[in-house]
Amino acid sequence: MKNQNGTFKDWANANVSRQIEDTVLYGYYTLYSVILFCVFFWIPFVYFYYEEKDDDDTSKCTQIKTAFKYTLGFAVICALLLLVGAFVPLNVPNNKNSTEWEKVKFLFEELGSSHGLAALSFSISSLTLIGMLAAITYTAYGMSALPLNLIKGTRSAAYERLENTEDIEEVEQHIQTIKSKSKDGRPLPARDKRALKQFEERLRTLRKRERHLEFIENSWWTKFCGALRPLKIIWGIFFILVALLFIISLFLSNLDKALHSAGIDSGFIIFGANLSNPLNMLLPVLQTVFPLDYILITIIIMYFIFTSMAGIRNIGIWFFWVRLYKIRRGRTRPQALLFLCMILLLIVLHTSYMIYSLAPQYVMYGSQNYLIESNITYDDHKNNSAFPVPKRCDADAPEDQCTVTRTYLFLHKFWFFSAAYYFGNWAFLGAFLIGLIVSCCKGKKSVIEGVDEDDSDISDDEPSVYSV
DSSP: OBOTTSOBOTTOOHHHHHHHHHHHHHHHHHHHHHHHHIIIIIHHHHHHHHHHHTSTTOOHHHHHHHHHHHHHHHHHHHHHHHHHHHHSOSSOOSOTTOOHHHHHHHHHHHHHHTTTHHHHHHHHHHHHHHHHHHIIIIIHHHHHHHHHHHHHOBOOHHHHHHHHHHHHHHHHHHHHHHHGGGTTSOOOOHHHHHHHHHHHHHHHHHHHHHHHHHHHHTOHHHHHHHHTHHHHHHHHHHHHHHHHHHHHHHHHHHHHHHHHSOOGGGTSOOSSOSSOOHHHHHHHHHHTSTTHHHHHHHHHHHHHHHHHHHHHHHHOEEETTEEEEOOOTTOOOHHHHHHHHHHHHHHHHHHHHHHHHHOHHHHHTTTOEEEEEEEEEETTTTEEEEEEEEEEOOTTSOTTTOOOOHHHHHHTSSHHHHHHHHHHHHHHHHHHHHHHHHHHHSOOBOTTTTOSTTOTTOOSSSOOGGGO
16 A cells, blocks of 8 residues: 555545555454354364264264254354453453443443454453464474484485395294293293393384385385485575574574563563564565565465475374374374364464564555655755655654554453463574484485384385385
């Protein structure tokens, strides 16, 4: 709506500006409502439907009823979040002697004036907080694990097969030694029986590994991946440089908040940037040429998705110290895929605040400018002249000259969420450094990583050729 010299375009009067703001706001209402529907209704229903489907004796009708019953609990949680967000008083009545009815009436008037913005913002912020925890766990680790895995590659299938053959021979020798103790008809002691059972289970696993290794060693996919090895190294170097760019930008932005914000009571909010970072300088410049800023934002989001998937694939899906599922290509359970979709949805939701942390100027005002009067002194005439000079929009700009983005209003409706995001960014930086150290210390991944004793998601059927 504004030109680069700080003036409004001819068509951008007050009414048109308000209509555009309302249209964008209603667009956010629609998209965020779709997210709430997916998180609290659709994904839980499908998950519990598949949980009931595991029982062979369960009918379709029973599956649907049970799924609806559990989904109802998620719907109640969603309703509670909306109610809490709707009636949390962001402002207080001016009259301290107000009656209880006047206070309740004030809450309803505030709800009506905000058009439900607070209710939806509270629900989305709650989900974003969960997404922040998922980003700290998976994205931060994936940002270091993905590029280093590409650079290091996997172990040789032929070498692993040779090691596996030696292990099979060793285990078979142990089994023969234990069985030889009962050749004369004497029963084996309980200790030897337990050891024999363990060795037999170990032998089954090793033979399964042998089949996988033999298949992969002779597959065309292994040869194709070997030919792409230089390209993988280049992509790995590129990804680690991008990760360092994000980490440096996030550190500078958080340091700026620590030094120049109003403190925890304001949610560590700063208006403008005192310490510049690369992304905060780049995005407002790209916005002047449509659609370069959208292309970069899309690349950033896709980067977070790929690194998050790499982190989930390496770590697995956990509930505290209990591992629920593993993510394996072509061998993942439907419930694990639904968990993966839920986690990625929450992480992408948190990406909105992450982009604000990386580029606060872009998220608040974009490339908007406004006009200020600048005095210029002429020595010959010894007088001052005032000229309008464009200046980048910031907190000091008049309200009618700079428009704050609607997404900024969604992100900073509640100060305590902003404070939690601030501390979460420091935790994200720490998790990245820990993940970088762990990824550097770990050796090359096995070409069939995941074929072990406790991997229930891998069958004894023909192995997947795409597992390398």
